[in-house]
Amino acid sequence: MNVRTAYLLPALVLILAGCSELTKVVTSAGVATGKISEDQAKSVNRSAEAIEKTFQDITPEQEYYIGRSVAATIFASYKPYEQAAINQYVNLLGQTLALASEKPETFGGYHFYVMDTEEINAFAAPGGLILVSRGLIRCCRNEDALAAVLAHEIGHVEKLHGLKAIKKGRLTSALTTLAVEAGKNLGGEQLAEVTKAFEGTISDITGTLVNSGYARELEFEADAAAVRILRKVGYSPQGLVDMLDQMQKKLKPGSHGFGATHPTPKDRIEAVRKVMGTPGTLTDPPARKQRFTAAVARV
Amino acid sequence: MLRNLVIVLGLALIAPSPAAAAPTRMNVQVQSGQVRVTPTFLGKILVTVPYGVSVEVLKQQGDWMQVKTLQGQTGWMHKSALTTKKISMSAGTTTAKTGASSDELALAGKGFNAQVESEYKAKNKNLNFAAVDRMEKIKIAPPEMQTFLAAGGVKPSEGGVQ
Numbered sequence: 001m002n003v004r005t006a007y008l009l010p011a012l013v014l015i016l017a018g019c020s021e022l023t024k025v026v027t028s029a030g031v032a033t034g035k036i037s038e039d040q041a042k043s044v045n046r047s048a049e050a051i052e053k054t055f056q057d058i059t060p061e062q063e064y065y066i067g068r069s070v071a072a073t074i075f076a077s078y079k080p081y082e083q084a085a086i087n088q089y090v091n092l093l094g095q096t097l098a099l100a101s102e103k104p105e106t107f108g109g110y111h112f113y114v115m116d117t118e119e120i121n122a123f124a125a126p127g128g129l130i131l132v133s134r135g136l137i138r139c140c141r142n143e144d145a146l147a148a149v150l151a152h153e154i155g156h157v158e159k160l161h162g163l164k165a166i167k168k169g170r171l172t173s174a175l176t177t178l179a180v181e182a183g184k185n186l187g188g189e190q191l192a193e194v195t196k197a198f199e200g201t202i203s204d205i206t207g208t209l210v211n212s213g214y215a216r217e218l219e220f221e222a223d224a225a226a227v228r229i230l231r232k233v234g235y236s237p238q239g240l241v242d243m244l245d246q247m248q249k250k251l252k253p254g255s256h257g258f259g260a261t262h263p264t265p266k267d268r269i270e271a272v273r274k275v276m277g278t279p280g281t282l283t284d285p286p287a288r289k290q291r292f293t294a295a296v297a298r299v
Numbered sequence: 300m301l302r303n304l305v306i307v308l309g310l311a312l313i314a315p316s317p318a319a320a321a322p323t324r325m326n327v328q329v330q331s332g333q334v335r336v337t338p339t340f341l342g343k344i345l346v347t348v349p350y351g352v353s354v355e356v357l358k359q360q361g362d363w364m365q366v367k368t369l370q371g372q373t374g375w376m377h378k379s380a381l382t383t384k385k386i387s388m389s390a391g392t393t394t395a396k397t398g399a400s401s402d403e404l405a406l407a408g409k410g411f412n413a414q415v416e417s418e419y420k421a422k423n424k425n426l427n428f429a430a431v432d433r434m435e436k437i438k439i440a441p442p443e444m445q446t447f448l449a450a451g452g453v454k455p456s457e458g459g460v461q
Contacts, residue, residue, distance in 0.1 A: 058411075059328075059386060060328045060329065060350075060382075061330075061350060061386075061411075061412065062410070062411035062412070064330070065411050065412060065413070065415065065416050066411060068416065068428070068431050069416060069419060069426070071430075071431045071434070072420075072426040072427050072428045072430070072431050073423075073426055075426070075427035075430040075431065076425050076426050076427050080427070080430040080433075080434075087437065088437065091437045091439055092439055092443065092444065092447050093447075095438075095439040095444065096439070096444040096447060096448065099340055099441070099444065100455075102379070103379045104340070104377055104379050105329050105377050105379040105380040106329060106379075107328070107329050107330050107350070108329075108330055108435060109329075109330075109435075109438065111434045111435050111437055111438075112434075112437075113430070113433075113434045113437075129431065129434060129435075143451065191414065191415070191418055192418075194410040194411070194415055195415050195418045195419055195422070197410075198410075198411055198415050198416075198419055199419060199422075201411075202419070231456060232455065232456055233448070233453065233455055233456075234448065234453040234454045234455045234456060235453060283452075285451065285452035287450055287451055287452060288451035288452055288453070291450075291451065
């Protein structure tokens, strides 16, 4: 491929993203005039189609690598809470709940960890890496409530909410490079370009998770998923209402975390009650109560 | 006779059409696809199939697919571990044998991989990948989950770990 063609291919895709039919016409012209080969034309056409599908085109493997970097970025701001007992407990509970989700298996599986902060917050990185703050765990008075917190985050993973935060057009340049260089190890320039797109992707997602929050509808969707998961496993969805009640009491006006990124607990309770139907009673057998109290004792 | 004919025709109408049957070949879309002896997460793992490798689907039972691996072993995989899309492999990895599919999973499958992560990591040394690695090591086996639920008096309704 000569230098001119190297510039021509990405340019074609960038200009014509979202209009694959037009792309086909132009690439045909490119082939006719000898500017690009048949194979390159096919490659560009495929890229344009891929761009139209945006986040759906992210493979499970990519979702995994995006999730790892999102979690590593969050851990740079929120220190991990290094206490084995609570981390083992949230994994026992969380990984058990995840098996009842619509997406029990992900590329790298579901893993949970506590963040050492009083702030009421939690993050679900794509692929199933879920971080929960000490502050949010303190809003839970029983295991059912903590199960609700984790099930809500699993809901975000299941519904691919993180990937939906990637800005439109962000992957365009990466897709173009990859289409042209398909099957090869990425060379210096291509690697730099794809890494740039990767950086942008991580920043889109962490920016949404940490600062702006998802759209209210996505939070309600995650709450609805939590109700479904809790019921399936055998926990009471009343745990979610109980936790939100506590959160309402603890959230200070203008606080960071859920106070800034989520609908108010009051609004969430209202929406949850609609999907919950009969609330049922929250039973807390002694053994369950005891292990919960022991696990969160130092949190 | 007429009544029988009506019943037979009625049955024909409600019978599933061949098009609705489970796809015959699917690709593993998780890092390590677990093929189990029984259609449950508690089922013993017979063999694991790597990401991108195809399996033959024999039948579907709820959320589980009975599959036959390329080596001829038969077992059950959860449907979330499988896709009809063709998996594009990362550059540098061994090309997997994939089933024919009209819908390719992302050209971008060749990027955003370990190579890109290490490049990103080198440029952003403040990020805490060590914590992510520690987190990923915590794996709970389904029998442990079952014991956890039973000990806490949590009775699953359907699906989940059972």
